[in-house]
Every structure is written in C-alpha cells, then in structure tokens.
Amino acid sequence: MDLTGFVGLGRMGRPMASNLCRKGFRLVVHDIDPRAAAEVAALQARAAGNVAEVAAEAGIIVTMLPNSAVVDAVVAGPEGILAHARPGSLIMDMSTVDPLTTDRLAAEAARRGVAYVDAPVGRLASHADRGESLFMVGAEAADFARVRPLLEAMGTTIYHCGPVGAGTRTKLVNNYLAVTSCQLNAEALALSQRLGLDLERTLDVLYGTTAVNGQLKIAWPAKVLRGDVEPGFTIDLAHKDLSLIVEAANAARVPMPVAAAAREAFSAARASGFGGQDFSAMVDALCALAGIEKPRLKAPPDAA
Amino acid sequence: MDLTGFVGLGRMGRPMASNLCRKGFRLVVHDIDPRAAAEVAALQARAAGNVAEVAAEAGIIVTMLPNSAVVDAVVAGPEGILAHARPGSLIMDMSTVDPLTTDRLAAEAARRGVAYVDAPVGRLASHADRGESLFMVGAEAADFARVRPLLEAMGTTIYHCGPVGAGTRTKLVNNYLAVTSCQLNAEALALSQRLGLDLERTLDVLYGTTAVNGQLKIAWPAKVLRGDVEPGFTIDLAHKDLSLIVEAANAARVPMPVAAAAREAFSAARASGFGGQDFSAMVDALCALAGIEKPRLKAPPDAA
C-alpha cells in the first residue's frame, strides 16, 4: 500500500494520525515539534525530517495546521508540499482556513497536476481521540473516493458538501451557528439568572419550544452548566473561527451584524481572561462582568 | 359553575375563548370591537357592555391584550377590572407584557384582595385555534390550581415557572432565543447562498451538529424555506418582543449586545417592508438587501 503523509500533529492531528496508524494505514509524518512526531512514530509511522520528504514519499498528504498562513507556507512555500509532490498525488487539508486560501491553493495544485481536497473537522478534540469526528468535505467525486477510507478511519460522519472549497465554506456556516449560539445562550441565561428564574424549570421550557439550540440542549448540560469549563473547544479558537466567518462575510458582501456583535463579545471575554476556557463559558464571562450568579444545574447529571 | 371573564378577543384571544366555551366553561366576554365579542357570544358566551361588567360578574378574569399599556388600562384604569372586581376573584393576564408591569399590577391586585396570575402563551396562532398552545405560568401554588382547568382547555403544554411574574420573565428568555435564532439563521443561510453551497446538503450537516436550532430544524422547513411567508408570527411582533427583551435586560443591567444587534436587524427588515411577513422571512429580507438568491428547498415537503 502507498504511504500516506500527515503534516501537523497538534491536539487534533495527533489523534487523527494515530487512528490512521491503528486502522492499518502506513504513515510518514512531520511536525515542527519533533516530540509530537516521535510520539506518532511510536505507532509505526515514519517521522520525516521535513515537509519535502513527506511530499516526495506519499500518495496522499494530509495537513492539519493552525491557520491559513501556516497552511499556505506548508503547501505552497518554497520548501512546501507542492514543490516536492509527485504528479498525481493528492493533498487533503483538514485545517480550518479561510475559503479564499483553499481556492488559491487548489488552483495552484491543479496547475501542478496535484489533486486537492478540503475536509475540515467538526466536533471536539475528544471525538478525534475516539475516532468519532465529523468531516465536511469539498472534493471532486473521484478525489472524494480516494480520501474516503482515510476519513472513515478517523471519524464516523462524513459529508460530501460539494466541489473543492465547499467543505471549508460549510464549516464556516456551521461554526457560525454553533459559536454564536453560545453568546445567545450566554445572554439568555444571564438574563434568566438576573430575573430570578429557576434554571431547571427554564431549561424545561426552552427544551420544549423552538427556542432550543444544539449548544443549549446537548453541549452545555455536560459542560458549563455543571461547572466544567475545561476546554473541548476554547473561547480563543471560537474567536478565531468567528473572525474567519466575519472576514469571509465581508469579503462576500453579506452584512452579518449579529456575527459581528458576537465576535466582539468573544473578544471581550478573551480580553478579560476567559480565552482558555471552553466556549460554553461565555455565560460565565457575561455573568462575571455583570455580577450575576453563574447558572449551574443543581443535581449531578446521573443522579436524576 | 362560576362565570369566567375574558377580555381581548383578537387573533389569539378569540380561539382561546372559543375553546373554553367548547369545553363547557360559561364565559362573559368583552372586546373593544363588538363584532369580535359577538362572534364568541355565538358560542353561548355572554357579551358584556364593558370591562367593568365582566369584572363584576366573573370569578376568574382572563386578559389577552396587545401590549403593556392596554393591559395597564384594562386592569388598573378607572373603569378597569380592579375597580370592579369582587374580592377573592382572580385575574389571569395572558398577554405578552414587560415584567415590571406584571409586578406592579400584581401588587395592586394584592392590595385589593384579588389574586393575579401571569400566563403568556407560546407557539403560534394556529396552535391556539386547535387548543394546542403552550403556557408559561407565574402563580402561587393555590392560584395555579385555580387556573389549571382553563389552561388545560386551551393548550396542551403547561409550565409552572414560579411565582407571579415568572411566566412573563420566562417568556422573554424563551422568545429571545427563538426570535434571535431567526436572525442567526438568516445570516447563516444568506452567507451559505452567497458562497454557492447547496441548501439541502448544508442543512444535512447543520442538522447533525450542535449548530442546529429549533427554528432552523422545525419551523423553517415548513415556512420560508418552502417560500411560505404567511405569518404564523410576524416580524412586527417579533420586533415588539425583542424590544421588551432589550428593555428588560437594560433595566436589569444585563448587557446583551447580540440581542441589541438582532433588534436593529428586525427594525431594518420592518423599515424595508417585511414587517407583515412571518419572522422566518428575516432571511428573505437579508437576501433582498444583499442581492442574494433566497434559500428554497427544491423538493416539496411530502415528495421526499
């Protein structure tokens, strides 16, 4: 079997690469932190000395990197993947980047006879650990068929959203709703607390009407409403995603006033020291600002 | 059996009063529009000449009126309910009003030996027609027991949210989430359309993550996404509720920047002529502003 390349072994990339190894894929990996690469190499992957080596050896190269600028350098830089990739190889970028970067890199790849797929990741790091991620994929049909086995090894839910670029764009729309819902919930529950309403009764009502949202129903009762603000997804990362969204919307001439207001609320939460907490802790940030008691469910989750 | 009074026979009050009649309650009713009262009277209710008559004859008086000022006048005005109510009677206000009005009227009622319950209504006018409303009730336990049979005759879901005022406050929190979700969805789908994403595929993804909300999942596919903007709940009414919410939040010293941004978005939609459409048509208003094709599901709902 052909080697699969993997560049970027951080909090998300490491478990994803590990899952590929465990499911029998042969990997050549790289990370700027050699310890991260060594850790994955312990699972029978080969640790390459640099990106060029990965590109030269692999048929499919996966990238999982922190932002657009890094993806740009790793893919299109002078010592990057495209400069060393074999014709006919395929790059699958799974980072969250701005869609114009995706479009540009895909066009550059096409000029060099390299296929390009964008497949950003949904759900949390803990899902990646368990191989239960969700992927939003932008790819031509044939390329989607090529990457499908890898995606099935790393996650449980795979959406083919359209041609190259559609994965990244879908992720922006998805994360806009998920992240902004947190600020919505923060405002609703801070108000509810201040008005003296009982949290359990109020949630009962909200869960029974169209006021409900996935964050409030699924994510929050296991996190901030129990006092757990350990990050599944930090306020800092949510702010980064909102920034990508607001920039993409402004570039595309779509006025999004609520997105912009939400972004500044995340900026305020970061500025006052909440950046490293889970993004559900937006309600704690607002309650701290306004001197309101934090909303906490009384009973433990399993004691009901 | 004691007579039940009902003041306010508009789009919501009429079907609610009718359902009470049908379930065997004996009503004495009033509306400033005599035709509305006559219509309900055809169902064996007695049409009183004025509010004072209703107050003098009934043990429980229900009010279902357009705003805080009208409720204030009908309950506490010189010819209003409190001026003519029997000691021991009970007022149940089912209008959507600001909570400080509820508190003030409840205190005034208590001074005169009259019980007070706030029980605003959730769901749409079409639910009221079928006796399927949802009620958020603020009441002392004994008063809640008194009004419960009436509520059961008019709806299917009854939440006892806490003492007097808790119903109104819960409704504000609930409607904040439901109404603002519409602006969230409007921005998300306008962006999605502009980015060239396929609507069905995008909704598939959103419905499978915590990005989902009740409006997007339950309400919209049967309304705006099918091109149906006939109002279940108008943008004008949504704007009214958001205004109550923003005012209540500012009075309570809870900063709600997303609520404020959403309210101005509803104000802009009203200003550009969308006030009479269903509140899901916020996405049409945004698409019209930005020259974006409206999002519409391709297949008819039953043809899947």
Place this chain on the structure above:
Amino acid sequence: MDLTGFVGLGRMGRPMASNLCRKGFRLVVHDIDPRAAAEVAALQARAAGNVAEVAAEAGIIVTMLPNSAVVDAVVAGPEGILAHARPGSLIMDMSTVDPLTTDRLAAEAARRGVAYVDAPVGRLASHADRGESLFMVGAEAADFARVRPLLEAMGTTIYHCGPVGAGTRTKLVNNYLAVTSCQLNAEALALSQRLGLDLERTLDVLYGTTAVNGQLKIAWPAKVLRGDVEPGFTIDLAHKDLSLIVEAANAARVPMPVAAAAREAFSAARASGFGGQDFSAMVDALCALAGIEKPRLKAPPDAA
C-alpha cells in the same frame, strides 16, 4: 408680576430655580423632598405644599423631573398640574423625556386650554449653576415669546427648534451624537493605547483632521484624560438618554445599529461599576475590561 411655578428641585432644577429668583422672578416651588424646596424658598420663593397649589397660583409652571413617568404623573395625574391649572396658563417641561410623552401631554393640555412648551436642557449641571445652560425649545411662536425671559435668566444659548415636541426630539438627536461619541473615543483611545501610540501626538493628529469630535476636543482633555471622572454627566444618565433614543428610533422605524451597540457598551460599563462616573470614563471602563493602561495626558492643563 405673575407667579412662576417650579416643580422638581433636584441637581438641575435647584440652580435653575435659584437663578430665576436671583433675576427677580417670583416663584412658587415644589419638590417631593421638602428640604430641596426649603433651600430654594430661602431665596424668597414660596414653598407650596403640593403640585396642585403650584398649578393654581402660577401663570407659567416649569417642570424639571427625572423621567417620563414622573412628568406624566405630575402633569396629567389626578392631583397634577392640568387638574388644577388656570385656563391660559402655560406648562414648560424642561425634563428629558420620550417625545411621545411630550406629544400626549401637549395634546391633553391643549384640550384644557393650557399652553405647552418643551425645553430640555443641554450642557452640564455646572453650567446650570452658573446660569449658562443651553435650551432646545419646542413651542408655538407666541408661547416661545412668553417663556423666553425665563430661559434667558437660566441660560445663555436658546434654540427655538420648531413646534411643541421639537425641543425634545432635537435633544435626542443631539445627545445621541454626544453620548455615542464617548464610546467612539473610548474604542479609539483604548486601541491607540494598546498599539503603543503616544497620547499627545495622537491627539495632535486627530485634532487636525475630520476624525475630531466635540467630546474628544473640548470635554475629554479637562475630564477623563486628566484623571477627573467626577460626574458632570454620569454614565447612568447617558445610558438613560441612549435608551430613550434607541426606543424612539425603534418606534419611528429608523434602524440605528451603532446606537444599539453603544447602548449595550454603556450597559456593560454600568454593570461593571462605572455608572456613577462621568460619561467620559467610558474609556476607563473599556481599558479596565481589556487590561489596558488608561490614557492620561502627561502635563497639567495649565502648564502648557
């Protein structure tokens, strides 16, 4: 000479009434706090026992009260001015209220043969002390002529803005710009501080371009930029005015997204304990939130 009535002897009303006394007007005054009335009475005014007495004795009755609800009660309540005013008398309301209240009270006054003038006050309490206030007057020409001598005794700048209601409306527009400029300046200077710019040099530039505004140029160098946050006009009062403005704009179907965002910023400043400081301290509130050094001019004001 006819008696002039004055109701409301708070932080603004007291010096205004005092100036009238000093300039030779004979006053009959009232305040709910008898000590306030006694203090003015020491200047040869007569302290009446209640509003009705003031109304019955005076040809012109001035009101200077904290908000719309109090003005409503004092003017139109059962023991209020209109119930006891002589035909041909004139009410001049100098409070800051919502314009629909002004319109309603003016109409009610007209029905009873009483003239009505709205003349809200610009500038600060310290200007009122020195008889240097600015007035925005809504009045018919003849009524304007009647009140002009009083206004000239209390201030130095008098604008006849149009018919009744035009004073209140002009004040809203004026205060919108003045108050929101403070949030603009707060954001600009917080950013400037964080970016490491020199305050004096930056102000030099801003004062030389169209970026300048009256708050930044005139008000701030003598207040917050010297570390003086003693209130000339508190953040709480600025928030009250912004609330009137946002409500009036929404009632008038004028979308004002920046006004709404600014109002929530004032709400946040209040919530975090800055409500009693001068409204120029909005920049201190933002710097405190974001951990930025407060902008302060180095040299004392007179050492230049």
Place this chain on the structure above:
Amino acid sequence: MDLTGFVGLGRMGRPMASNLCRKGFRLVVHDIDPRAAAEVAALQARAAGNVAEVAAEAGIIVTMLPNSAVVDAVVAGPEGILAHARPGSLIMDMSTVDPLTTDRLAAEAARRGVAYVDAPVGRLASHADRGESLFMVGAEAADFARVRPLLEAMGTTIYHCGPVGAGTRTKLVNNYLAVTSCQLNAEALALSQRLGLDLERTLDVLYGTTAVNGQLKIAWPAKVLRGDVEPGFTIDLAHKDLSLIVEAANAARVPMPVAAAAREAFSAARASGFGGQDFSAMVDALCALAGIEKPRLKAPPDAA
C-alpha cells in the same frame, strides 16, 4: 541628486509623484498599468520596466499601493524591492495596510540593511492633487529627516507619530473615528428627518454643542447635504479601512463593538449598491433603506 523611486501610480500615487516631479525631484517610476507610468513619465520621470529596476536605481523608494497583499509582494516578493535594493536605501510605504504587515516588512528590510518608513496619507484625493495631503509618519529620527523633503513636496501637514509602524497605527485610529462618525451622523440625521425636525435648525444646535464632529461640521455640508455624492473617499474604501481597524483591534484584544456594528453598516450599504459613492452618502443609504427623505440643505452654499 539621487533618484527617487515611486511604485504605484493610481488615483493617489499619480498626483503625489507628479508633485514630486514638479518640485524638482528626479523620479524613476513603475505601475502595473504602463499608461499610468507613461503619464507620470511625461513629467520628466523615467518609467522603469519593473519594480526591480526602480529598486536598483533609487536611494529612496516610495510605495503607494492598494492593500497589504500587494505591498507585501512588491516589497518582499522574489522580484520585489528588497531583493534588489541597494544597502543603505530607504523604503517609504505610504499605502494603508495592516500594521503587522508594516512591522514584518520593516524587520525584513532591517535584516537587509534597508531603512523603512511608514507614512500613510490623510485627507482626500483632491488634496493630493493640490499637494495638500496630510501624512502620519512612523520612522526613526534620521529616516524621518531623509523623507521630510519628499513629504513637504507632496503635502502641507506632517506628523511624526513615533517609530516605524506608528504612522500606520495612527492612521487606523484616525480613520476609525472619521469613518465611524459618518455612520453616527447617518443615524442621527435619518432619525432627525423621520422625527420631522428642520435640518438647518438641527445643525445649528449640533454645531453649538459637544455633539459635533469633524465630518458633520466640515465635510458633510459640502458633500452629501448638498446632494454631492461624488466620491472624495468611497464607501468601499471606508469599508476597507474599517476592516483593517476591526481586524487590528481583534488581533490586539481590544473589544470594539461600535466599530464592528459600523463595519456591518458599511457592508450593508455596499451590498445595496452605494459602494462607489462618497462615504458621507451613508446617510442616503440609511434613508433609502428606511424610506426617509434624504437630508439636504435648502440654500446653496454661497447664497447664505
């Protein structure tokens, strides 16, 4: 005398280069549009074939380019200025870019023994035509002395704001206030129009209080309030600057909710077709949205 290089001969660069020629500087110029270069060459400048030639020949190279990405390519690209500049030469970037780009390029220049100055331009294109621009300069003292003669040839007002990067940062702060003032004024005058106030009288009041700002007092009476929306500075460019500002603020962890709301208002104006009009036409965009008559001064400017 040494040759001066000039790269970027658009709407701003052309008159600036022309003024340098007229004042006796010997220029070597380049633009991607050869006609623009030819036009300046007619003034005795030499039109170079590419950027490299300009860099190789000139002691000081001025850049006046549309955005950060273009400046980055022209300065640091493989065929850019730094690759061909002589040691001891100086780059003065007069474009409006994000400050992190300035910092990065200045550091890169320093590594190659090239001095770097940022000197973005204030005021309008018509000022540049007349050599009346304003410059905000970030430079070491010695470098400032080197560029000063050029700046004096192109403008009338020169601010030395601090070390490299301080010019760009000051321009962001300055333009934040100027551009956002336009949205403030738009909201204030739209509200004023809707409330039926007389424009002249209202401006009289505003000009006499701290509500005034430079746009309203200086810029608007000659532009939009006379019906002149020919761009001195377009809504599109104002939107670009606001975008730089909002991004810089978010990168610097300074919450700026009013900036964010204003940016979306400019985005909405662009989306509805006003992007090419003068930025004072924000009030026309808002009035068009809300069905309000545009504010126009009655008398011609010289007929007073």
